Amino acid sequence: MRENKSKYAVLGILSMGPVSGYDIKKVFENIASNFWKESYGQIYPILKGLSEQGLANRSIEKQMGKPDRHIYSITDKGRKVLKKWLIEPVERQIGRHEMPLKLFFGLQVSLEDNIHQVEHFRDLHSGELEDIGSIEERLKAEKVGDPKLEFWLMTLNYGKHANSAILGWCDETLARLRKMEKKTKKEES
Amino acid sequence: MRENKSKYAVLGILSMGPVSGYDIKKVFENIASNFWKESYGQIYPILKGLSEQGLANRSIEKQMGKPDRHIYSITDKGRKVLKKWLIEPVERQIGRHEMPLKLFFGLQVSLEDNIHQVEHFRDLHSGELEDIGSIEERLKAEKVGDPKLEFWLMTLNYGKHANSAILGWCDETLARLRKMEKKTKKEES
DNA sequence: TAGCCCATGTAATTGGTTACATGATTGA
DNA sequence: TCAATCATGTAACCAATTACATGGGCTA
Numbered sequence: 001m002r003e004n005k006s007k008y009a010v011l012g013i014l015s016m017g018p019v020s021g022y023d024i025k026k027v028f029e030n031i032a033s034n035f036w037k038e039s040y041g042q043i044y045p046i047l048k049g050l051s052e053q054g055l056a057n058r059s060i061e062k063q064m065g066k067p068d069r070h071i072y073s074i075t076d077k078g079r080k081v082l083k084k085w086l087i088e089p090v091e092r093q094i095g096r097h098e099m100p101l102k103l104f105f106g107l108q109v110s111l112e113d114n115i116h117q118v119e120h121f122r123d124l125h126s127g128e129l130e131d132i133g134s135i136e137e138r139l140k141a142e143k144v145g146d147p148k149l150e151f152w153l154m155t156l157n158y159g160k161h162a163n164s165a166i167l168g169w170c171d172e173t174l175a176r177l178r179k180m181e182k183k184t185k186k187e188e189s
Numbered sequence: 190m191r192e193n194k195s196k197y198a199v200l201g202i203l204s205m206g207p208v209s210g211y212d213i214k215k216v217f218e219n220i221a222s223n224f225w226k227e228s229y230g231q232i233y234p235i236l237k238g239l240s241e242q243g244l245a246n247r248s249i250e251k252q253m254g255k256p257d258r259h260i261y262s263i264t265d266k267g268r269k270v271l272k273k274w275l276i277e278p279v280e281r282q283i284g285r286h287e288m289p290l291k292l293f294f295g296l297q298v299s300l301e302d303n304i305h306q307v308e309h310f311r312d313l314h315s316g317e318l319e320d321i322g323s324i325e326e327r328l329k330a331e332k333v334g335d336p337k338l339e340f341w342l343m344t345l346n347y348g349k350h351a352n353s354a355i356l357g358w359c360d361e362t363l364a365r366l367r368k369m370e371k372k373t374k375k376e377e378s
Numbered sequence: 379t380a381g382c383c384c385a386t387g388t389a390a391t392t393g394g395t396t397a398c399a400t401g402a403t404t405g406a
Numbered sequence: 407t408c409a410a411t412c413a414t415g416t417a418a419c420c421a422a423t424t425a426c427a428t429g430g431g432c433t434a
Contacts, residue, residue, distance in 0.1 A: 005285070005287060005290075008290075009290060012290070012293065012294040012297070015294060015297050016294075016296075032289075032290070032293060033283060034283075034289075035283075035284070035285070035286040035289040035290060035293075036283075036285055036286070036289075036290050036293075037283045037285070079297070082294070082297060083297055083298055086291050086294060086297055086298045086302065086306075087298055087302050087305075087306070089306065089309045090287045090288050090291065090306065090309065090310055090313070091287075092313050092316075092317070093287070094222060094223075094224075094225075094226045095224070095284055096194070096224070096225055096226070097224040097225070097347070098194060098279045098280075098282070099279050099347070100221075100223075100224040100225075100343075100344040100347040100348075101194075101197075101198060101201070101221070101224060101225050101344075102274075102275050102279065103340055103343055103344055103347075104201065104221060104224075104225075104340060104341065104344050105201040105204060105205075105271070105275060105340075106340035106343075107205075107336055107337055107340060108201075108204050108268070108271060108272055108275055109272055109275045109276055113275065113276050116276075117275075117276070117278065117279065120278045120279065121279055124279070124281050127281075128281070147296055148296055150365070150369065151292055151293060151294075151295035151296060152293065154289075154292055154295075154362050154365060155289040155290075155292055155293050157358060157361065157362070158286070158288070158289040158292075158358050158362075159289075161354040161355065161357055161358040161361075162351065162354055162355070162358075164354065165350040165351055165353065165354030166350065166351070168350055169346060169347050169350040169351075172346065172350075173343050173346070173347075176339070176343060180339065
């Protein structure tokens with residue numbers, strides 16, 4: 001089964017209050033960037049579909065000097081559909097991870113090349129960890145007393161665990177690769 | 190830039206020795222299932238493309254009582270293209286993680302529902318950890334002395350770190366959800 | 379005898395990104 | 407004055423899965 005998760009992601013944002021397609025993109029970029037993303041090419045057609053299926057209603061908000069905002073609100077039917085999806089058990093999904101794939105073919109390049117690749121990969125993820133940290137601080141300040149905050153912090157914590165684990169793996173892997181490097185140098189001499 | 194990584198994944202398998210499309214699928218399923226997968230719908234057209242571009246050569250192996258095997262071998266040009274990709278730095282990729290997405294909308298369902306979901310998610314990943322363990326033992330026995338072994342173990346270690354981190358997150362998250370549950374019960378009484 | 383393994387491939391469909399089109403306002 | 411932000415949407419394209427088509431041999 002290949003369900004359209006984007007549809008539920010959008011419906012989920014609507015469940016927290018009426019927003020525009022533009023706003024939805026912003027939420028994913030600014031709060032949930034750590035585990036989700038959506039492009040406009042998905043969001044706008046989905047919003048159209050949701051209102052056609054009676055899962056959301058559209059109203060237009062006029063602004064001066066700026067384009068009109070198309071605001072969508074979730075309907076009772078929409079909320080029901082969302083809840084049904086939320087309690088459905090998640091399925092196992094095999095992601096595609098480029099870093100281990102490249103290392104799987106590591107014999108094709110030099111140990112030095114492999115080391116550079118892992119070092120670069122480590123940098124990417126330590127940057128991500130920092131980003132999560134700043135989102136966390138911002139939310140803790142902005143959302144005091146908001147009942148959503150506790151759930152949002154849990155999703156940020158997911159990113160913290162995932163990225164720290166990768167840093168740990170990088171360090172172990174770099175140590176192993178450097179050990180191999182020393183060994184081959186010894187054998188050469 | 191939206192590069193075709195499947196092409197390099199297939200080329201990478203060919204770099205380790207001549208194989209058929211069927212074999213390639215098996216390698217991903219039995220050794221690399223932890224970080225990669227390919228469907229026949231991708232593999233066969235890619236192999237066709239590779240031989241058209243001079244990156245692989247095809248030969249046919251006849252078998253009795255079984256269908257012919259179409260064996261592909263990598264060419265020098267193919268090996269060069271693969272190496273170029275292997276040393277290119279990996280890009281940051283925002284995956285889509287359904288579990289934190291659902292938790293992001295956690296307010297829409299009961300704490301109990303959230304707990305069930307996380308418990309189920311935990312089971313999935315502890316199963317995955319076990320799978321990785323058995324692949325590791327099998328490889329250690331089968332591939333003694335093979336220079337690829339060390340690299341393959343590093344990719345398995347990636348899965349170990351990633352999955353252990355998720356288990357840790359699940360435990361923390363379950364504790365937090367249960368604490369919230371107790372608190373709401375107290376408030377009700 | 380039902381179902382899985384062997385083995386190759388194509389066609390249909392869905393999922394997702396990127397480019398394009400439009401245009402005013404604001405800040406560096 | 408250049409770039410960014412605000413704001414909505416479509417069209418073209420690429421990536422990937424699933425279903426379909428074929429068919430013999432093996433095993434529970």
